[in-house]
Amino acid sequence: MEKDQHTHIVKYKTYLYVLIALLIMTFISVAVTGIDLGPYTVTAALLLASFKSILVLLIFMHLKFDKKFYGIMVASVFLLLACVIVITFMDYLYR
């Protein structure tokens, strides 16, 4: 099993494409700030940030090529964080 995981080599090209995608998303989020979309500006910026972090987690941090177990753990932590955020805001909105 260990051997399987270590023999997977990610190509330089893959990393380069991911970087280009990340840079494009960065520039889009900067450009979007210049346009007045009202409350959607924050939504757009956070959505792009989420896509960027998914790319970093899957490719740069090798979750796509590792055992599923790591991906499940990472997803659980983000789910926990999301729950805490929702609960905190429910408190502030409906107190």
Next chain:
Amino acid sequence: MDMNDHQVHIDEHRDDEGAKTGMWIFIFTELLLFGGLFIAYSVYRYLNPLAFHLAAEELDTTLGTINTVILLVSSMTIAMSISAMQYKNKKLTLIFMTITLLLALAFMVNKYFEWSGKISHGIYPGSMTLQEASRGELLFFGLYYAMTGLHALHIVIGMAFIGYVMHLVIKNEVQHDNFAILENSGLYWHLVDLIWIFLFPLFYLIT
């Protein structure tokens, strides 16, 4: 996968899987640490939308964008150093790691200019200017210094970690079949990148 391979791993007293799992668990604690700060930020921003908007205009979007690009590129180079190690190319591994360290240094230099610019304008925790400012602006800059400061501390620690692993690579203690620590330093560096991906829009791109 056959018994022989397995035997070799036992003889070396190594547990790469365990090392990586441990690193991930540490990363989870880091995510929750910054997660808590992000929650504090969101609540205060929700309560003081106008003050956050005004305060954010003090920040330099161009400088923030440059730092984002620097961190993204450095994340790619540290990831490439692992591939280079797997291809048994020690020289290229070290080159990629050196580029990562130089980019990290560039990030810190930018941060230095950014912070010293703010401080020379009288914007720093406890300054006279901020004491006269609204509560929302005070909160914004308090969070700005705390969160980007904690992030910068992580950059410094990451640089030290990568520097140490470079030393191990030079001494041939990290090899194409034994590079768990290189992978872990990479994971730490990507974490730093991941946090910045959220810090950047939340502090620099507020409209």
